[in-house]
Amino acid sequence: MKPRIFSGIQPSGNLHLGNYLGAIRNWVKLQDQYDSIFCVVDMHAITVPQDPTELRRRTIEVAKVYLASGIDPKKSTPFIQSHISEHAELAWILNTIAKIPELEKMTQFKDKAQKAGKESASVGLFDYPILMASDILLYDTELVPVGKDQLQHIELTRTLAERFNKKFGETFILPKAFTTKESENIMGLDDPTKKMSKSASSEYNYIALTDDEETVRRKIKKAVTDSGSEIVYSDDKPALKNLINIYSLLSEISPKEIEKKYVGKGYFDFKNDLADVVINFLQPLQKKIEELSDEKVLKILEDGAKKVQPIAKKKLEEVKNKIGFIG
Numbered sequence: 001m002k003p004r005i006f007s008g009i010q011p012s013g014n015l016h017l018g019n020y021l022g023a024i025r026n027w028v029k030l031q032d033q034y035d036s037i038f039c040v041v042d043m044h045a046i047t048v049p050q051d052p053t054e055l056r057r058r059t060i061e062v063a064k065v066y067l068a069s070g071i072d073p074k075k076s077t078p079f080i081q082s083h084i085s086e087h088a089e090l091a092w093i094l095n096t097i098a099k100i101p102e103l104e105k106m107t108q109f110k111d112k113a114q115k116a117g118k119e120s121a122s123v124g125l126f127d128y129p130i131l132m133a134s135d136i137l138l139y140d141t142e143l144v145p146v147g148k149d150q151l152q153h154i155e156l157t158r159t160l161a162e163r164f165n166k167k168f169g170e171t172f173i174l175p176k177a178f179t180t181k182e183s184e185n186i187m188g189l190d191d192p193t194k195k196m197s198k199s200a201s202s203e204y205n206y207i208a209l210t211d212d213e214e215t216v217r218r219k220i221k222k223a224v225t226d227s228g229s230e231i232v233y234s235d236d237k238p239a240l241k242n243l244i245n246i247y248s249l250l251s252e253i254s255p256k257e258i259e260k261k262y263v264g265k266g267y268f269d270f271k272n273d274l275a276d277v278v279i280n281f282l283q284p285l286q287k288k289i290e291e292l293s294d295e296k297v298l299k300i301l302e303d304g305a306k307k308v309q310p311i312a313k314k315k316l317e318e319v320k321n322k323i324g325f326i327g
């Protein structure tokens with residue numbers, strides 16, 4: 001039996017290069033060695049207001065991105081979170097062992113609540129990390145491949161698993177996060193101190209996976225750079241470092257080799273080539289996404305749900321039994 005990985009993305013906005021490099025790219029690499037479950041977390045998406053028609057469209061779109069990126073349904077199991085009601089049930093139970101201050105200190109909650117306006121942030125937004133813990137713990141997950149912004153949630157998941165195990169006996173595996181240094185935090189093109197984000201206020205923050213050639217060129221041309229004109233990979237040049245990381249991850253050329261390639265050249269050449277690298281990555285991906293029909297993808301997601309359902313059911317029954325519910 002292979003160890004299990006679990007991860008998910010919310011269908012709540014345009015997926016961007018940060019999502020791909022921070023998460024999906026690693027999933028594709030890991031799916032050979034792990035029993036992999038990849039979820040489209042629509043129940044997380046509704047913690048902020050969503051238009052129902054858009055939510056439906058985006059849920060299918062995210063699954064298409066998984067498949068077009070190389071998630072192979074023969075090796076991995078993609079499914080839609082809301083198809084498995086056990087996620088919500090376990091979340092309710094975990095709610096009863098989580099403490100309010102543990103959730104209050106979650107950075108993502110603080111950021112999003114601030115954006116929503118403190119008075120209008122939903123209880124669901126507050127509870128979001130518990131639902132994520134439930135996603136992970138239902139499947140005896142060992143490894144959770146994510147970007148850096150999720151590490152705090154995985155730490156909380158471990159805390160809750162440990163607390164439950166102590167109180168009710170060994171039930172949950174304590175999961176570990178999986179991140180890779182160069183890709184765990186892709187920064188905004190307009191501001192290298194903030195992560196690339198689908199909820200950014202300016203479209204110049206991110207490159208969406210759906211961006212066309214002209215848009216990519218325009219965004220990269222506008223991307224902020226640091227002082228100086230040489231192409232060097234260094235912590236004191238965070239904007240350039242971020243661009244080199246993107247270049248390196250998409251082309252599989254190391255940052256050192258990229259530095260060498262641009263000795264005696266400047267930002268103009270570097271940015272032109274970076275735009276080529278990004279476009280050469282995006283165009284085949286977009287073509288594959290277009291070729292996938294909604295019907296085909298929905299069938300794969302339904303098959304996925306059928307496959308994971310018994311695992312979730314068994315774990316939830318074990319939990320209910322341990323806490324004293326009558327089966």
Ligand code: AMP
Pocket residue numbers: 008009010018019020021022023145146147148149150183184185186187195196197198
């Ligand atoms: P989300 O878009 O919040 O549902 O995130 C989906 C996945 O992409 C999570 O694993 C995130 O950690 C990852 N991710 C999002 N933004 C970035 C980023 N700028 N750099 C690296 N990973 C990211």
Ligand code: TRP
Pocket residue numbers: 006007008009010041044131132135136144146150153
């Ligand atoms: N919270 C994650 C994000 O915003 C998405 C997510 C939900 C997730 N459940 C998960 C990621 C379980 C990993 C494992 O990116």
